[in-house]
Every structure is written in C-alpha cells, then in structure tokens.
Amino acid sequence: DMDQINKGWFSEISEFWPGNSFSLQVEQVLHQQKTEYQDILVFKSKTFGNVLVLDGVIQATERDEFAYQEMITHVPLFAHPSPKRVLVVGGGDGGVLREVVKHPLVESVTLCEIDAGVIEASRRFLPKMAVGFDHPKVTLFIGDGLEFMRQRKGEFDVIITDSSDPIGPAQGLFERAYYELLKEALAPGGIVCSQAESLWLHLDTIKNLTTFCKEIFPHVEYAYTSIPSYPGGSIGLLVCSTANSCKSPVRPVTADMIDKMQYYNESVHKASFVLPQFAVKQLNI
Incomplete structure (x- = not known):
C-alpha cells in the first residue's frame, strides 16, 4: 500500500476501476500491517480525517x-x-x-x-x-x-x-x-x-x-x-x-x-x- 503514496498523496489505483483514481493528501502514516488476509494501511489525511485502506482500496474516512x-x-x-x-x-x-x-x-x-x-x-x-x-x-x-x-x-x-x-x-x-x-x-x-x-x-x-x-x-x-x-x-x-x-x-x-x-x-x-x-x-x- 505504501507504494501508492507518492509526493505526499495517496492514490487509490485498482484493476476494478481502470483508468481513474481518487487521491488524498497524506499528513501522516499511522499504521501498516500485513495480515493473513490483506494489507491494512491507516493514514491521517489533510481533509478527510483518518483513512482506513485495505489492499490499496479506501474503506472508510472519518469525513464521509x-x-x-x-x-x-x-x-x-x-x-x-x-x-x-x-x-x-x-x-x-x-x-x-x-x-x-x-x-x-x-x-x-x-x-x-x-x-x-x-x-x-x-x-x-x-x-x-x-x-x-x-x-x-x-x-x-x-x-x-x-x-x-x-x-x-x-x-x-x-x-x-x-x-x-x-x-x-x-x-x-x-x-x-x-x-x-x-x-x-x-x-x-x-x-x-x-x-x-x-x-x-x-x-x-x-x-x-x-x-x-x-x-x-x-x-x-x-x-x-x-x-x-x-x-x-x-x-x-x-x-x-x-x-x-x-x-x-x-x-x-x-x-x-x-x-x-x-x-x-x-x-x-x-x-x-x-x-x-x-x-x-x-x-x-
């Protein structure tokens, strides 16, 4: 998941929506973990609060x-x-x-x-x-x-x-x-x-x-x-x-x-x- 953070921005890139991506500016990476099932990433974003990411895909943000x-x-x-x-x-x-x-x-x-x-x-x-x-x-x-x-x-x-x-x-x-x-x-x-x-x-x-x-x-x-x-x-x-x-x-x-x-x-x-x-x-x- 960390390779999706570039120049301070997280970009949600997936084969499931080819050709487009949603990005959020990252203030701080809070947590990274590889479990038996998936990669977990949590970061604090500039405008959407804390963000939970599983296998590179945003699951929840505090804002919405x-x-x-x-x-x-x-x-x-x-x-x-x-x-x-x-x-x-x-x-x-x-x-x-x-x-x-x-x-x-x-x-x-x-x-x-x-x-x-x-x-x-x-x-x-x-x-x-x-x-x-x-x-x-x-x-x-x-x-x-x-x-x-x-x-x-x-x-x-x-x-x-x-x-x-x-x-x-x-x-x-x-x-x-x-x-x-x-x-x-x-x-x-x-x-x-x-x-x-x-x-x-x-x-x-x-x-x-x-x-x-x-x-x-x-x-x-x-x-x-x-x-x-x-x-x-x-x-x-x-x-x-x-x-x-x-x-x-x-x-x-x-x-x-x-x-x-x-x-x-x-x-x-x-x-x-x-x-x-x-x-x-x-x-x-």
Whole structure:
C-alpha cells in the first residue's frame, strides 16, 4: 500500500476501476500491517480525517463514512416492521454496528469479520466508528461469514453485507451461493442489504447480482448513496426482501432518530431508489 503514496498523496489505483483514481493528501502514516488476509494501511489525511485502506482500496474516512454506514443500515432496518435480530457480515470498522444499535427494536446484532486486524486498527484509529463494538447487544464472530451462516437457518430479520470489493477476501460475497445462504439464514419477512458497487463503474457486476437475486428473492431493489471518497463518488446498496418492497420506511422515522443522523432521513430513503435512466435500462428494477 505504501507504494501508492507518492509526493505526499495517496492514490487509490485498482484493476476494478481502470483508468481513474481518487487521491488524498497524506499528513501522516499511522499504521501498516500485513495480515493473513490483506494489507491494512491507516493514514491521517489533510481533509478527510483518518483513512482506513485495505489492499490499496479506501474503506472508510472519518469525513464521509456516515453516508455509507447510515444508508446500508437504516434503509433495511426501517423497511422491516420489527428488526429484532441482525447479522452484519464484514463491517470490521464497527460503523454499521454503531448504526444498528440506534434502533431500540433490535435485541441482538452479530458481526462476522474474517480479519481481526481490521477490528484492532479501527479501535485504535477510527474510534468514532469502533464505538459500535462496545454495545451490550453486540456479539463478535471472527471467521468466515459463509461458514457462520451455514450453521444458522431462519434466524435473522436483517442481514447487512458490509464488504470490500469482489477481488480478494470478499470475492465469495458477490456470488449466487452466498445469496442462497443469506435467504436460508433469514427469518420470515427478512431483508438483506449488501454493498453493491458503483453504477458508474460496475454496472455489469450489479446486473449480474440483480439477475440471480431475482431468482432467489421476491423483491430485489437497488439504492445508492453519495460518498466522495468511494470510486465514482457514490456506492450502491442491493436490497432483497422476502416480504415487501423496501423503497419506503414501514416504521416512523422519529425526531429522536433523526437527531442521531447526519445523512439518512425518510426523504433520502425514498429518493435513494430513484435510478438514472441508463441504470433503469440495464437493471430492469
């Protein structure tokens, strides 16, 4: 990862977005580590706060992480009438956990993260996200999310896949077999929400995902959120439900909840499913 820092700038270069790159000015490198699964880099940037990088790809920055964490969490949780048991696959920075436990209806949330190094780095350098790990409703499982789900059938009301891109450790989380496991792990009326790449850069990947998901789930929908530090400036959410459309909240988004938000509100929830015409044509959803 260090070879991506040149003349004081980190540049996010990947085969997954050929020909373009997002760059941040580096103030200080805080942490470097090679784990069994990936390279971890944390640096302090000039304008985006501390930045977590896995295998050369930005996962979270202190400045804009809420745009992703809030949307991947509150869209499915507010679309479920009673989300008591929640599973998070990935999410080793703790940000999704932080958002899930804002819902009083949630009784338990389990996080499956394959790389303990990510959790440790986040606890040290992203404390506002890692606060999620300290909540009494949270259980941690360090290991393979697929293995975990094979043991758990019909258990979860909402499952959130907060994964990195489909190259490296997260590759299996973009395949049909994974979505079949997700379906089996859901309780009746359950909802799945997964990180689902950029409309601008990965429309083929998204089309593949939505095509096989339509064969597994009765409702398959796609939302997206604006986030400057992700490739293309936005990131998608694949929302699959066994019960109803997820395009509107089914519970009141109370003033108390809105006070805890920086991005999500009821209007943003609804608007996030409105897709540009090029995506409508390709995805047919």
